[in-house]
Amino acid sequence: MAEKKQINRREFLESCGILTGAAIISGATPFAASSLPAKDEKHRVEARWYEKQPHKKVKCKLCPRECVVDDRERGYCGVRENWNGVYYTLVHSRPCTYHIDPIEKKPLFHFLPGTIAYSLATVGCNVDCKFCQNWQISQIRPEQVDNLNLPPEKVVREARRAGAPTIAYTYTEPVIFSEYMLDTAAAGRKAGVKSVMISNGYIQAEPMTDLCQVLDAVKIDLKAITEKFYREVVAGELKPVLDTLVLLRKLKMWTEIVYLVVPTLNDSDAEFRNLARWIRTNLGKDVPLHFSRFYPQYKLQNLPPTPVKTLERAHDICQAEGLHYVYIGNVPGHRAESTYCPYCSEVLIRRRGYLILENRIVDGKCPNCQATIPGIWH
Amino acid sequence: MNRRQFIRQSFIIGAGFSFLPSAGNMFPTVSALPTKSRVVQITNSLVRYRHGFHRAQIEKMLDDGIAALYDTEEPGKIWRQLFSKKDTVGIKVNCLSGERGSSHKILVEAIAENLQQAGVKPKNIIIWDRLNEDLENAGFRINIENKNKIRCFGNDAVAYDNRLYLNGSVGSLITRTVTRLCTALINVPVLKDHGIVGVTLSMKNFFGAIHNPNKYHLNNGNPYVADLYEMDIIRRKVRLTICDALDAQYEGGPPFKPQWSWQMNGMLMALDAVALDRVGWQIIEERRAKEGFPSLKKAGREPAYILTAGRKGIGQADLSRIDWLKREFG
Numbered sequence: 001m002a003e004k005k006q007i008n009r010r011e012f013l014e015s016c017g018i019l020t021g022a023a024i025i026s027g028a029t030p031f032a033a034s035s036l037p038a039k040d041e042k043h044r045v046e047a048r049w050y051e052k053q054p055h056k057k058v059k060c061k062l063c064p065r066e067c068v069v070d071d072r073e074r075g076y077c078g079v080r081e082n083w084n085g086v087y088y089t090l091v092h093s094r095p096c097t098y099h100i101d102p103i104e105k106k107p108l109f110h111f112l113p114g115t116i117a118y119s120l121a122t123v124g125c126n127v128d129c130k131f132c133q134n135w136q137i138s139q140i141r142p143e144q145v146d147n148l149n150l151p152p153e154k155v156v157r158e159a160r161r162a163g164a165p166t167i168a169y170t171y172t173e174p175v176i177f178s179e180y181m182l183d184t185a186a187a188g189r190k191a192g193v194k195s196v197m198i199s200n201g202y203i204q205a206e207p208m209t210d211l212c213q214v215l216d217a218v219k220i221d222l223k224a225i226t227e228k229f230y231r232e233v234v235a236g237e238l239k240p241v242l243d244t245l246v247l248l249r250k251l252k253m254w255t256e257i258v259y260l261v262v263p264t265l266n267d268s269d270a271e272f273r274n275l276a277r278w279i280r281t282n283l284g285k286d287v288p289l290h291f292s293r294f295y296p297q298y299k300l301q302n303l304p305p306t307p308v309k310t311l312e313r314a315h316d317i318c319q320a321e322g323l324h325y326v327y328i329g330n331v332p333g334h335r336a337e338s339t340y341c342p343y344c345s346e347v348l349i350r351r352r353g354y355l356i357l358e359n360r361i362v363d364g365k366c367p368n369c370q371a372t373i374p375g376i377w378h
Numbered sequence: 379m380n381r382r383q384f385i386r387q388s389f390i391i392g393a394g395f396s397f398l399p400s401a402g403n404m405f406p407t408v409s410a411l412p413t414k415s416r417v418v419q420i421t422n423s424l425v426r427y428r429h430g431f432h433r434a435q436i437e438k439m440l441d442d443g444i445a446a447l448y449d450t451e452e453p454g455k456i457w458r459q460l461f462s463k464k465d466t467v468g469i470k471v472n473c474l475s476g477e478r479g480s481s482h483k484i485l486v487e488a489i490a491e492n493l494q495q496a497g498v499k500p501k502n503i504i505i506w507d508r509l510n511e512d513l514e515n516a517g518f519r520i521n522i523e524n525k526n527k528i529r530c531f532g533n534d535a536v537a538y539d540n541r542l543y544l545n546g547s548v549g550s551l552i553t554r555t556v557t558r559l560c561t562a563l564i565n566v567p568v569l570k571d572h573g574i575v576g577v578t579l580s581m582k583n584f585f586g587a588i589h590n591p592n593k594y595h596l597n598n599g600n601p602y603v604a605d606l607y608e609m610d611i612i613r614r615k616v617r618l619t620i621c622d623a624l625d626a627q628y629e630g631g632p633p634f635k636p637q638w639s640w641q642m643n644g645m646l647m648a649l650d651a652v653a654l655d656r657v658g659w660q661i662i663e664e665r666r667a668k669e670g671f672p673s674l675k676k677a678g679r680e681p682a683y684i685l686t687a688g689r690k691g692i693g694q695a696d697l698s699r700i701d702w703l704k705r706e707f708g
Contacts, residue, residue: 055630057573070573071633072474078592128593130549139590140551143509143534235596298542299549 043142044088047080048179049207056085063126063175063203064240077176078141079124091122092180094147095155096137097171100162102354106170106198107290107329108256109339110375111217113349114356117196118159121171122147122180126202127236129223130299131262138172152184156191166216170198178207185214201244202236208244209251217254217376220245224259224266225275233265233300242278249283254376256288258329261306261314263294272314276321285324285342286374291315293330308334344369415653415694416701418446419661421623421644423708431624436488438707443620443647446703454495460617461562463497466504468560468615472568472583472622473507473516479634480516481566481622485645489564489620490528505530506555508586531555538589546605550588556612563615565651569623569642569658571631571666575599576674576681578632579658580619580651581607581692598679604687607651613692619654621646628665640665643708652693653700655684660697 049061056071060080067075069082079091098120103112106119123145125138132138137145150158159167167188169181174197185195194216201220212218222241223234230238248255259275261267279287291314293306311328315336318326328336332353339349339361346368350357360367364377420443425435444453461467469489471481490503507513509532510520521530538551539558556563567583574595575582581603585591594602607613623645629638642661648654659681663673674680688695 055635056633068573070631073632074592076592076595078590128590139593141589141592144538144589235593299544 043092043094044081044083044090045092045179047087047089048182048210049204050087052085056082058082058085058087060087061204062178062207064237065126074141077124077126077173078139079122079176089177089179090142091124091147091177092183093149093151094122094142094180095120095150096123096142096145096147097121098148098150098158100164101168101170103166103168103196104351104354104356106168106196106219107258107292107327108196108217108219109290109327109349109351110256110288110325110373110377111196111254112165112194112376112378113359113361115166116162116164117166117168117170118155118162118164118193119168119170120150120155121169121174122177123172124176125173125200126176127173127200127234129234131233131260131294131296132298133295134171135298152180152187155184156187156193159188159193160191164193166194166196168196168198173202174199175203175207178203178211182211182214185211189214200234200236201241203240203244205243205247208247212248212251212253215253217256218248219256219258220248221258221260222275225271225278226266229266233262242282246282255283256290258290258292259314260292260294261310262300263303263306263310265303267306267310267314269313269317272317273321276318276323279318280322285322287323288325288327288375289318289323290327290329291318293328295330312336339373341366341369341371341373343371348373414699414701415648415650416447416703417646417648417650417653417657418443418703418705419623419644419646419657420446420705421642421707423643425624425643425708426641431482431484433484433488435707436485437491439645440488440492440620442705442707443645446705447647447649454492457492457496461493461496461498463499463502465498465561466502466559467493467498468504468506468555468563470563470565470567470583470586471505471507471513471516471518472566472578472586473512473518474586474632475568475570475634476515477517478625478636479568479570479627479632479639480512481568482624483517485620485622485624486518486566489566493564500528501525503528504555504560506532506553508532509534533587533589543609543611545609547602548588548594548605548609550590550606552589552609552611553587556587556615560615562617563612565616565619567619567621568626569621569644569646569661570627571629571638571662572679572681573631574679575603575683576679577655577659577662577684579621579655580648581655581683581687584612587612598682600681600683601686601690603681603683604690604692607687608690608692613651616651617649619646619648619651621654621658623658623661626661626665628662628669629671638669650693652684652687652695655681656688656695656697656700657702659684 051059060067060075074081101119103115103117123137123140174181188195196217198219227238230236291311295305315326324342328334337351348361349359420439441453444456448456473480518530533553536554567579572578575598623642626642627639685695
């Protein structure tokens with residue numbers, strides 16, 4: 001009688017062809033399955049910004065959605081769970097990916113140019129952009145991917161070991177892992193490592209203010225200047241994002257803005273003009289504005305990549321409206337990747353892609369006319 | 379007298395249409411929607427005893443429901459027409475709310491028994507929901523490896539398909555239990571209120587098949603719930619919906635709240651999930667009114683996604699065009 005071969009669970013799943021790998025995103029490092037810790041689905045840390053409500057419900061006070069969450073349910077972000085009337089974050093110290101990136105990739109052009117950032121993300125996001133580049137990790141739940149166990153102090157150690165002066169909270173939406181970001185940035189500050197938040201800005205004032213105590217710079221994706229776009233394409237709202245930008249200005253946080261130009265959806269002259277005017281009026285002329293090129297992704301695959309001419313039109317309109325630092329991104333080699341002195345037009349930082357070819361800024365000033373160039377240069 | 383004889387003897391069929399789709403193409407296409415969709419509501423006061431339910435009474439309810447749904451006296455024949463030995467049948471339960479607020483294990487076991495009598499091998503029956511943990515909390519025992527028994531596991535055990543399924547407002551990864559393992563599905567939701575989308579019944583139960591359900595509760599789930607259920611990969615595989623209404627809940631869902639639950643001792647059965655959802659919604663509204671609660675519309679959570687599903691032609695959402703058969707035992 002033939003002996004029956006016993007197979008274990010993994011073999012069974014493999015035989016069914018149903019083992020999943022870690023999520024993969026462009027430019028980030030998915031973990032090899034063999035190097036991962038065991039899945040830790042029960043990992044919970046009490047959330048910092050929420051209110052308890054009757055009948056074991058909770059109201060999240062982290063982002064403007066203010067999800068009211070029943071017992072054993074999760075908020076819109078998918079990474080916060082009500083368990084018996086207490087709200088927990090499921091992603092504290094549990095990044096799904098990390099990578100060493102040039103700071104220019106964030107993009108932050110006026111923040112320690114030419115340096116690297118130890119960049120990490122947990123899963124989850126509090127919006128659902130139809131064009132999301134990283135939806136494989138931003139639009140999933142913690143239990144759907146293999147995560148690392150990386151407490152704040154270890155992140156700081158790893159950043160220092162990598163020679164990164166900065167930790168970047170990025171790729172997905174750091175708002176949804178704010179507790180982890182806050183604790184890591186605080187640990188980093190103690191150790192002399194800076195922190196930057198790469199965010200959609202869809203956050204309430206209180207947590208943003210708390211975070212600003214330990215952050216050094218913020219990049220906000222301002223996805224459009226109309227509520228319609230936010231409602232239909234982002235599943236969010238514009239006004240809270242504008243409020244965040246104003247708050248960052250008030251708190252003197254170094255801020256740069258990215259505007260992804262999506263053909264036919266947010267690329268009219270009027271929108272570019274309104275964008276520039278709003279920034280000039282509410283934030284000032286010196287806030288860097290990056291126009292970024294759209295590529296078909298996720299749920300928005302029926303549109304072509306943004307024509308370079310459209311980006312140039314956006315650039316020209318905003319410069320004509322008086323903004324000092326307007327950039328074009330995702331078009332390597334374009335002259336608008338470089339930084340120019342707004343007063344004498346001298347080239348200050350020459351870039352190609354993420355490479356710094358030349359940095360002529362001296363002590364934060366233009367070497368030609370001595371004008372102060374805003375940013376964090378050291 | 380055995381249960382089949384009992385069914386024959388006690389059989390009372392209301393007037394109505396009869397349609398008997400053939401296995402493999404169970405769900406009518408949009409253009410072939412019947413003028414009336416039938417929903418069978420069965421209640422049985424004998425089903426419950428002090429600490430549980432009588433299996434024989436549950437089997438009787440299932441037999442009677444199938445018989446009434448198909449205007450037949452031979453429910454066993456219907457099970458054999460609906461499912462064959464070539465099928466792998468997934469039983470989609472709803473296990474978010476622990477033992478009392480989830481699909482009851484005893485009902486699911488009775489359904490699985492009918493499948494086996496129809497020729498489906500135990501190993502080709504999969505009881506599934508989102509997470510192993512949820513299934514265990516509802517009293518199910520996880521079985522991934524033993525191929526000689528009915529299998530039971532969450533999406534976390536088998537992961538999601540790599541393909542992004544897109545339809546209308548929805549873009550999701552779908553569990554491989556649906557996309558790769560199962561050829562047919564039986565949907566076993568629970569009759570209950572939902573604090574955001576109004577009611578959580580047949581269509582909404584498939585939020586447990588996707589990786590990102592948290593994204594689709596906006597606007598009371600409208601049109602997300604309908605858009606998801608409209609996907610062929612789901613809708614074409616669902617051959618039968620049996621809504622567990624042994625315990626039902628009219629307020630405070632989806633978590634189980636005993637103060638707002640009632641022992642309905644029933645189940646709803648249909649081929650048209652939209653019609654079943656419309657009937658379930660009506661039952662919950664009537665109970666809310668009886669208990670002095672405002673309508674779901676006044677409460678700000680009317681499940682308009684059911685009406686949207688009707689407008690999209692996924693099924694029948696007009697109560698006046700639903701053949702709602704009520705059967706009572708005990």
